Amino acid sequence: MTKRVWVVIGITLLLSACSNNPSTDFFHAQNDAKEIETLEKILEKEESTSESLSVFFDHQLVVAVQVQPLSKFQKSKIEKRLQKKVEKEFPNHEVLVSSDLKIMWELKDLVKKDPNDKALKKTLKDIQALAKEET
Amino acid sequence: MVNQSRMLEFSTKPAIVSTAIAAGPLEKQSVFHSYFDIIYEDERINQDTNEKGHAQFIEDTCTLAVRKAGLQKSDIDVLLSGDLINQMTPTNFAARELAIPFMGMFSACATSVSSLITASVMIESNLMEHVLFGSSSQHNAVERQFRYPIEYGAQKPPFGQWTVTAAGFGVLSHAQEDRPYVKSATIGKVIDCECTDPLDMGSAMAPAAFDTIQSHLQENKDEASYDLVITGDLGKTGFAILKELMKKSGVDSYPVKLFRDAGAEFYGNKSEFKSGASGAGCSASVFYGPIYGDILSKKLKKVLFVATGALLSPLSFQQGETIPCIAHAVEIWID
Amino acid sequence: MIVSTIIAFIVGGLICVIGQLLFDVAKLTPAHTLSLLVIVGSILDGFGLYEPFIDFAGAGATVPITSFGNSLTHGALQEAEKHGFIGVLTGMFEVTSSGISAAILFGVIGALIFKPKGNV
Amino acid sequence: MDAKSYQPIVDQIAPKRPVLRNCFAAFFVGGIFCAIGQIFSYLYMYFFNFTERTASNPTVATMVFIAMLLTGFGLYKKIGQFAGAGSAVPVTGFGNAVISAAIEHKSEGWVLGVGSNMFKLAGSVIVYGVFSAFVVALIKTILVKMGVIAW
Numbered sequence: 048m049t050k051r052v053w054v055v056i057g058i059t060l061l062l063s064a065c066s067n068n069p070s071t072d073f074f075h076a077q078n079d080a081k082e083i084e085t086l087e088k089i090l091e092k093e094e095s096t097s098e099s100l101s102v103f104f105d106h107q108l109v110v111a112v113q114v115q116p117l118s119k120f121q122k123s124k125i126e127k128r129l130q131k132k133v134e135k136e137f138p139n140h141e142v143l144v145s146s147d148l149k150i151m152w153e154l155k156d157l158v159k160k161d162p163n164d165k166a167l168k169k170t171l172k173d174i175q176a177l178a179k180e181e182t
Numbered sequence: 183m184v185n186q187s188r189m190l191e192f193s194t195k196p197a198i199v200s201t202a203i204a205a206g207p208l209e210k211q212s213v214f215h216s217y218f219d220i221i222y223e224d225e226r227i228n229q230d231t232n233e234k235g236h237a238q239f240i241e242d243t244c245t246l247a248v249r250k251a252g253l254q255k256s257d258i259d260v261l262l263s264g265d266l267i268n269q270m271t272p273t274n275f276a277a278r279e280l281a282i283p284f285m286g287m288f289s290a291c292a293t294s295v296s297s298l299i300t301a302s303v304m305i306e307s308n309l310m311e312h313v314l315f316g317s318s319s320q321h322n323a324v325e326r327q328f329r330y331p332i333e334y335g336a337q338k339p340p341f342g343q344w345t346v347t348a349a350g351f352g353v354l355s356h357a358q359e360d361r362p363y364v365k366s367a368t369i370g371k372v373i374d375c376e377c378t379d380p381l382d383m384g385s386a387m388a389p390a391a392f393d394t395i396q397s398h399l400q401e402n403k404d405e406a407s408y409d410l411v412i413t414g415d416l417g418k419t420g421f422a423i424l425k426e427l428m429k430k431s432g433v434d435s436y437p438v439k440l441f442r443d444a445g446a447e448f449y450g451n452k453s454e455f456k457s458g459a460s461g462a463g464c465s466a467s468v469f470y471g472p473i474y475g476d477i478l479s480k481k482l483k484k485v486l487f488v489a490t491g492a493l494l495s496p497l498s499f500q501q502g503e504t505i506p507c508i509a510h511a512v513e514i515w516i517d
Numbered sequence: 518m519i520v521s522t523i524i525a526f527i528v529g530g531l532i533c534v535i536g537q538l539l540f541d542v543a544k545l546t547p548a549h550t551l552s553l554l555v556i557v558g559s560i561l562d563g564f565g566l567y568e569p570f571i572d573f574a575g576a577g578a579t580v581p582i583t584s585f586g587n588s589l590t591h592g593a594l595q596e597a598e599k600h601g602f603i604g605v606l607t608g609m610f611e612v613t614s615s616g617i618s619a620a621i622l623f624g625v626i627g628a629l630i631f632k633p634k635g636n637v
Numbered sequence: 638m639d640a641k642s643y644q645p646i647v648d649q650i651a652p653k654r655p656v657l658r659n660c661f662a663a664f665f666v667g668g669i670f671c672a673i674g675q676i677f678s679y680l681y682m683y684f685f686n687f688t689e690r691t692a693s694n695p696t697v698a699t700m701v702f703i704a705m706l707l708t709g710f711g712l713y714k715k716i717g718q719f720a721g722a723g724s725a726v727p728v729t730g731f732g733n734a735v736i737s738a739a740i741e742h743k744s745e746g747w748v749l750g751v752g753s754n755m756f757k758l759a760g761s762v763i764v765y766g767v768f769s770a771f772v773v774a775l776i777k778t779i780l781v782k783m784g785v786i787a788w
Contacts, residue, residue, distance in 0.1 A: 119521075120572065122573075123569065149686075149688040180691055181691070230744065326741055330737075330758070331740070332714070333740055333741065334714065334733060334737040335713045335718070335724045336717060336725075337540070337718055337721035340652040340653070375640045375644070376644070379544075385651050389638045419650070419651050419652060422650050426646055521675065525668075525672055525674065526668035526669070528671065529668050530664035530667045530668030530671070533668070534660045534722075536723075540722050540725075541654045541660075547730075548758060550725070551731070555766040555769065559766065559770045559773050563776070571693070574671075575675050576673075576675035576677070576678055577671045579674065580727045580728055582730065584728075585766050586766045590774055594778075594788075602778055604778075609770060609771070615698040616698075616701065617763065619697065620701050628747075628751045631708070632743075633741050
């Protein structure tokens with residue numbers, strides 16, 4: 048079945064160091080509101096994140112999170128914590144949570160370009176590889 | 183005639199017949215630049231290494247000194263000189279070009295006076311007619327050997343000094359009418375007050391200067407007063423310490439009209455030179471340039487040159503040694 | 518973006534102030550100071566403190582020389598995690614190679630092009 | 638004139654290093670170098686495929702390149718005179734140490750001069766960086782193998 052593209056663009060609060068309700072946006076290729084809520088619930092609870100962007104695509108879920116500048120010390124802890132939580136909620140999905148700015152930019156490009164399914168799958172694969180790269 | 187005191191007295195009045203001073207491009211900023219005979223535009227004088235430039239520097243100055251004395255190179259019996267580079271290679275290579283009998287001398291920055299003292303002894307002994315003496319230093323060659331590469335961004339402390347690119351040479355002959363002559367001299371002892379910072383030469387050399395000045399002035403305290411006692415390259419820091427030492431020990435009560443320091447005055451009060459100038463070239467160029475000129479014009483009749491030198495090597499510093507220093511004094515009169 | 522550049526400015530400045538204090542107060546030579554900072558960098562990474570510090574300060578932590586010690590230790594530890602004790606040796610320059618290779622490369626190129634100028 | 642009575646005179650008269658002024662200068666210039674580094678890492682992230690973690694490698698290389706230009710044109714020693722540690726602690730300082738030694742010793746020939754003198758100043762940084770990394774990694778591996786701490 049063709050996946051209809053449905054885009055929710057929330058207001059991204061750039062300098063939201065003080066306000067603790069992080070803005071969350073979703074680029075959802077499946078028409079399944081329930082999944083978005085569970086994900087939104089998890090991300091909302093994490094108050095030290097300022098911005099996040101998640102992309103669903105048949106059993107692949109990439110979440111890019113931006114941590115507030117002052118609490119960047121725990122950046123890797125936050126990333127691991129979110130990764131566990133999201134994996135628990137979406138066992139059948141291949142989940143990647145990354146707090147890297149580059150991943151956020153890539154996902155934003157992805158949302159802007161709004162590619163067809165095949166290109167979407169490939170870029171998601173590239174982004175996951177990029178996140179794992181060490182040197 | 184040498185009496186039992188440390189001071190050497192010269193009775194035949196060996197006269198400094200002529201002097202020549204050359205300086206590098208940076209020395210245009212010196213307060214004494216009008217007294218320099220040659221000022222080069224390039225620190226290396228278009229040679230391909232600093233040391234070659236340094237050797238060329240020395241050769242040109244020596245040739246000029248000999249010409250100003252109205253002599254030929256063949257008339258010179260010996261060249262007494264030295265510089266700060268390892269084994270004095272620039273002076274050796276200059277002596278090779280000059281083809282004058284050569285005896286290398288090393289007292290670090292005090293070579294300018296130690297070479298004059300040795301020359302006076304040779305003339306006094308009547309074995310020689312004309313002796314070429316002097317010393318020189320080149321900023322780049324000295325900095326890269328003793329401290330850091332030229333382009334390295336090290337920060338000079340406020341007591342740091344700037345090595346001068348200059349050379350001062352003179353010809354010493356038998357007594358001559360209205361020519362400054364060497365009256366007496368005191369050869370310095372090596373004094374080590376356990377200073378260890380190679381960037382702070384001034385305070386390391388001050389005690390050596392003090393010791394030589396005290397010894398020399400003590401033996402002349404009932405003579406006529408000195409018009410000027412000038413030290414070599416203590417710099418603003420070292421000179422202030424020397425004055426303090428003299429005040430504490432009462433040496434400044436001896437009959438001396440004026441105490442000055444070549445290093446402190448060389449660059450005037452420009453802040454980027456920190457505590458002023460240092461290097462064998464500094465004492466040589468100031469003693470045998472402006473001060474020699476004042477004596478020649480009889481503005482000054484009785485002057486004491488005290489050149490100071492730090493006898494360390496890059497190795498001795500790394501092996502944790504302290505810095506021993508020496509200062510030689512020579513008294514110049516004119517009738 | 519601007520906030521993390523400002524943080525990098527402040528943190529980088531503070532590390533340099535520490536270096537300056539070592540210069541002036543402790544009267545160490547530049548070589549001693551830099552060696553000490555590199556050792557501090559690698560010890561911090563031993564305690565796992567330097568990676569979050571880089572996350573926090575960004576270039577403020579990677580530009581100063583302490584990051585050199587950190588990336589050496591980090592490479593060694595990562596390799597040691599996989600291969601045990603031998604990994605400590607093999608992983609040393611795993612993470613950082615750009616600093617030294619760039620320095621050598623540009624050193625030779627610099628020697629080719631430039632000549633030391635001595636004036637003030 | 639012995640050392641013990643002489644040293645207090647020196648400490649009293651010799652001009653002190655302007656520590657406060659040096660610290661501000663070091664803070665300012667060091668901060669600028671790191672801010673430039675941050676901007677470069679953003680550029681590398683934006684135009685090339687580097688993540689925040691991996692962008693430090695090309696940034697360091699670029700900073701060393703800048704150090705070469707500044708050293709070559711004789712500007713680095715002026716910055717160093719003003720900033721002190723502010724120009725020595727960042728990786729540009731390491732680059733300057735290597736490059737100034739290389740440029741300086743070209744007159745002794747390429748192999749004996751540049752080759753053997755290049756790391757005259759910066760060699761100790763690499764040696765003690767590697768040695769301390771080895772010791773730290775060894776200790777941590779031993780502790781982990783004994784189960785005292787986790788990775």
